[in-house]
Amino acid sequence: MAITPLIGSNPVFTNVHNSINREKNDISYGQISLSDSEKKNFSKENLLAFIGSLGGVLTVLGGMMKHQKVKNPFNLEYKVQHMLTMAGCADMGGILLSSAGKNSSEQKKKWEEGAFQFALTSTPLIFVDTILKQCSKASSKLINNNLTKIIASVAGVYTGSHLALWISNKLRNKKEAQKPNRELKPVDMIANLDDAVAIMVLAKIPFADKIQIKHLLPFIYSFCGYRSGTGNIRN
Numbered sequence: 001m002a003i004t005p006l007i008g009s010n011p012v013f014t015n016v017h018n019s020i021n022r023e024k025n026d027i028s029y030g031q032i033s034l035s036d037s038e039k040k041n042f043s044k045e046n047l048l049a050f051i052g053s054l055g056g057v058l059t060v061l062g063g064m065m066k067h068q069k070v071k072n073p074f075n076l077e078y079k080v081q082h083m084l085t086m087a088g089c090a091d092m093g094g095i096l097l098s099s100a101g102k103n104s105s106e107q108k109k110k111w112e113e114g115a116f117q118f119a120l121t122s123t124p125l126i127f128v129d130t131i132l133k134q135c136s137k138a139s140s141k142l143i144n145n146n147l148t149k150i151i152a153s154v155a156g157v158y159t160g161s162h163l164a165l166w167i168s169n170k171l172r173n174k175k176e177a178q179k180p181n182r183e184l185k186p187v188d189m190i191a192n193l194d195d196a197v198a199i200m201v202l203a204k205i206p207f208a209d210k211i212q213i214k215h216l217l218p219f220i221y222s223f224c225g226y227r228s229g230t231g232n233i234r235n
Contacts, residue, residue: 045098049229052097056089056225057218078214080129086217087121090225098229106232113231116168117224120188123167124160124195128153132199153199160195187227193220 064076076082091114099107131152138144161184169181197213197220 046230049094049098049226052229053090053094053222053225056093057086057222060086060089074215083125084122086221087118090221091118091228094225094229109232114228117228119164119167123164124157127156127160128195128199131156157195190223
């Protein structure tokens with residue numbers, strides 16, 4: 001007795017089988033369809049964002065090495081202007097390289113994410129730098145000491161981070177404003193690791209020099225630039 005295949009002969013089973021295959025191969029993440037052909041583009045876009053971000057950071061490092069006349073990047077001295085420049089170049093590098101072949105809507109999302117990442121980096125950093133300078137100018141030992149600088153700087157990071165978030169939400173267009181406000185997530189706070197490093201570097205805390213914590217800055221800014229370049233995927 002011949003056995004008749006269920007799939008292929010029965011239209012009901014054929015439709016169910018095809019539906020299952022479509023669900024496996026067409027996964028949605030937000031408004032991005034990850035079909036088989038688009039999965040390759042997704043990986044390529046992430047790679048380009050990483051390369052662009054890293055390229056931006058390396059460009060600034062190269063300029064700093066030339067200006068400070070050092071051959072070893074681990075001997076570089078960081079100031080606020082160096083940190084802000086590196087953060088900005090990482091964001092632009094990640095966005096520009098990953099924008100190849102993208103439409104204007106996707107590029108706009110990348111620039112919006114880049115603006116948020118840069119604000120999240122720069123606003124607290126400026127607060128911290130201002131606070132540390134004011135503490136250093138104080139004649140009172142109750143203010144001009146490392147403990148006070150750290151406490152005041154942490155408050156500056158908190159205020160600056162939430163100010164950046166508030167500005168980002170306010171700058172959304174009417175369509176985006178109908179969605180829930182963006183909130184700070186743990187992964188967003190990686191952008192504030194540079195502030196923790198900056199507090200130790202700018203305050204010239206002794207143990208910070210010993211563990212060379214400033215060397216984390218290029219990696220932090222590279223990650224932030226990568227997130228800027230992939231902003232259209234998450235939004």
